[in-house]
Amino acid sequence: MHHAYIDKFAYQDSFFHRLDGRVKLIVVLVFTALVIALPRTSPAILACYAIGPFAVLVWAGIPLRFVFKHILVISPFVLVLALSCPLYDRTPVTVAFGPLIWQTSLGWMRCFTILGKFVVTMLALIALVSTTRFNDLLAGLQRLHLPKLLIIQLGFLYRYIFILIDRAQHILLARAGRRLRNLGFKTELQIAGAMLGSLLIRSIDNAEHINIAMQARGFDGTWHSLSRLKIRTADLLFAAASVGLMLALNFFITPLFR
Amino acid sequence: MHMANELLSVPVAAGTLAIAAAGLGLVCRKARRVVTSDKLALMGVLGAFVFAGQMVNFQLPAMPGTSGHMVGAVLLAIILGPHAAAVVMSSVIIIQCLIFQDGGLLALGCNIINMALVPSYLGYALYSLVAAGKSGALRSCVGAVLASVIALEAGALLVPAEAALSGVLVVPFSHFLITMLGVHLLVGLIEGLITVAVLGYLQQVRPDVVLGRLPGRIRLSRKAVLATMAVFTVVIAAGLSLIASGLPDGLEWSYAERPDQPGFHPIVSNEDSRVAGIDDFQSKYSLLPDYSVRTSKLGQLLQQESQTAAGWTSFAGVAGSLLTMALIWLVARILRKRQPQKA
Numbered sequence: 001m002h003h004a005y006i007d008k009f010a011y012q013d014s015f016f017h018r019l020d021g022r023v024k025l026i027v028v029l030v031f032t033a034l035v036i037a038l039p040r041t042s043p044a045i046l047a048c049y050a051i052g053p054f055a056v057l058v059w060a061g062i063p064l065r066f067v068f069k070h071i072l073v074i075s076p077f078v079l080v081l082a083l084s085c086p087l088y089d090r091t092p093v094t095v096a097f098g099p100l101i102w103q104t105s106l107g108w109m110r111c112f113t114i115l116g117k118f119v120v121t122m123l124a125l126i127a128l129v130s131t132t133r134f135n136d137l138l139a140g141l142q143r144l145h146l147p148k149l150l151i152i153q154l155g156f157l158y159r160y161i162f163i164l165i166d167r168a169q170h171i172l173l174a175r176a177g178r179r180l181r182n183l184g185f186k187t188e189l190q191i192a193g194a195m196l197g198s199l200l201i202r203s204i205d206n207a208e209h210i211n212i213a214m215q216a217r218g219f220d221g222t223w224h225s226l227s228r229l230k231i232r233t234a235d236l237l238f239a240a241a242s243v244g245l246m247l248a249l250n251f252f253i254t255p256l257f258r
Numbered sequence: 259m260h261m262a263n264e265l266l267s268v269p270v271a272a273g274t275l276a277i278a279a280a281g282l283g284l285v286c287r288k289a290r291r292v293v294t295s296d297k298l299a300l301m302g303v304l305g306a307f308v309f310a311g312q313m314v315n316f317q318l319p320a321m322p323g324t325s326g327h328m329v330g331a332v333l334l335a336i337i338l339g340p341h342a343a344a345v346v347m348s349s350v351i352i353i354q355c356l357i358f359q360d361g362g363l364l365a366l367g368c369n370i371i372n373m374a375l376v377p378s379y380l381g382y383a384l385y386s387l388v389a390a391g392k393s394g395a396l397r398s399c400v401g402a403v404l405a406s407v408i409a410l411e412a413g414a415l416l417v418p419a420e421a422a423l424s425g426v427l428v429v430p431f432s433h434f435l436i437t438m439l440g441v442h443l444l445v446g447l448i449e450g451l452i453t454v455a456v457l458g459y460l461q462q463v464r465p466d467v468v469l470g471r472l473p474g475r476i477r478l479s480r481k482a483v484l485a486t487m488a489v490f491t492v493v494i495a496a497g498l499s500l501i502a503s504g505l506p507d508g509l510e511w512s513y514a515e516r517p518d519q520p521g522f523h524p525i526v527s528n529e530d531s532r533v534a535g536i537d538d539f540q541s542k543y544s545l546l547p548d549y550s551v552r553t554s555k556l557g558q559l560l561q562q563e564s565q566t567a568a569g570w571t572s573f574a575g576v577a578g579s580l581l582t583m584a585l586i587w588l589v590a591r592i593l594r595k596r597q598p599q600k601a
Contacts, residue, residue: 078262097572204467
């Protein structure tokens with residue numbers, strides 16, 4: 001069955017794809033923290049911050065339509081949060097933007113700040129995920145001393161999510177094909193329970209087979225990866241460039257709009 | 259219930275990330291003792307099951323068009339035991355954040371605490387308290403529903419608390435709290451019912467799964483559970499009252515933090531050192547120039563000139579950034595067109 005592979009672009013190749021996952025993860029984390037730490041930001045500062053992840057996305061050849069579609073898909077919760085601001089905060093403010101000056105409320109400004117921060121931080125996160133293969137990221141996290149159990153768990157999870165989602169979709173399709181009317185809550189609940197139960201049993205049986213196959217190949221509870229993990233010159237360059245950019249943004253560009 | 263980055267301030271995000279990391283480290287160590295290496299595949303596949311299980315939705319009564327689905331923490335805790343369930347749920351939340359961008363990177367700590375650590379342990383404790391040892395159908399029903407409702411409500415309660423501690427709430431704390439608790443009461447009830455339905459099916463088809471063939475089953479003494487619950491309740495209640503008294507409600511809050519307006523008299527002055535610390539941290543960064551509160555006509559006239567100037571800088575910033583992005587896009591497009599010819 002068809003489902004959108006969200007990290008399908010991680011398997012392309014570009015300068016950013018070849019960078020070490022650890023460096024990228026830390027840069028994105030610091031970047032996100034900086035953006036969130038900006039209190040009631042002017043759109044100008046946010047737009048400056050957006051240049052970085054935007055450049056990475058474009059350079060790495062990630063289609064922008066995919067990126068913005070994805071941001072739209074994940075936005076509903078933040079939209080509710082942002083749109084509740086104008087309802088609660090009606091302090092009038094005067095906003096000047098270029099030739100335009102208009103009256104609005106502080107709530108609306110907050111609403112747009114939240115949305116702007118959301119888009120910018122999500123651009124950064126999508127840039128990370130769509131330029132890094134998940135297994136490489138895991139190998140990096142292992143080097144950063146995350147518990148081994150959690151790393152193995154994440155690896156398995158990533159491997160089997162899409163398989164089980166496929167299976168769940170088959171079950172859902174089968175139900176949709178047989179159920180022609182609403183059957184009432186009790187029956188619906190029972191059916192859903194049976195569907196989940198059978199999915200669970202099949203998963204457990206599958207896990208048994210996987211386990212036997214892995215034991216037969218000598219799995220002893222550690223994850224081995226072929227991917228090389230070495231900080232190279234390119235990684236250092238990228239780290240230096242991003243640190244420089246973030247410092248410049250934080251100390252030189254931001255005060256410009258003070 | 260996934261929190262976004264925007265609901266947190268950086269200090270709170272860092273603090274909760276540290277707590278979640280420490281908690282997760284401890285849980286992994288504990289789980290490692292219970293789980294042998296031949297059960298690792300089982301845990302991984304069950305994590306994927308939680309994902310797939312969330313797709314199985316069903317019609318809710320009285321509300322046509324809406325459907326409910328499972329969350330999974332309590333079911334996993336009942337089947338796998340609390341340690342392994344906490345590890346599995348944490349991994350689910352990490353994947354949701356990294357692969358599906360559900361919940362922000364900075365909010366990962368909060369999300370792990372709210373949706374993995376608290377529900378797994380609380381759910382398991384409550385279920386085993388009510389349904390421990392005895393195999394009455396009614397007991398396990400009540401236990402599963404109770405565990406789901408309380409575990410989810412505890413997680414839902416932490417969301418407004420963490421947001422209020424960050425000082426980012428525009429919505430009054432009590433409104434947010436009541437909304438979260440109300441919505442999650444419903445979600446918890448549905449979760450409880452579907453958990454009962456799944457457990458009922460399993461007991462018919464594969465009773466060995468429910469009866470503890472799987473790893474991670476631990477014994478809890480009833481007294482220990484009750485004592486932990488009591489301590490937890492006291493801590494939560496104390497924390498909530500602290501937040502409720504320490505923070506003025508939404509509108510006043512926005513008045514209290516206006517360090518960018520020196521002439522502004524705060525209606526509520528806040529003496530809390532924690533809040534002052536957050537304010538200090540925030541005031542190191544520039545505050546927005548081109549918002550100004552119109553206090554009076556005179557004030558507006560006086561501000562007009564500087565305000566227009568600020569408006570132009572900000573306009574230049576946005577326009578410049580957009581131009582840069584357009585330029586990057588154009589250059590990349592030209593470069594990419596050339597590439598296939600080379601190859």
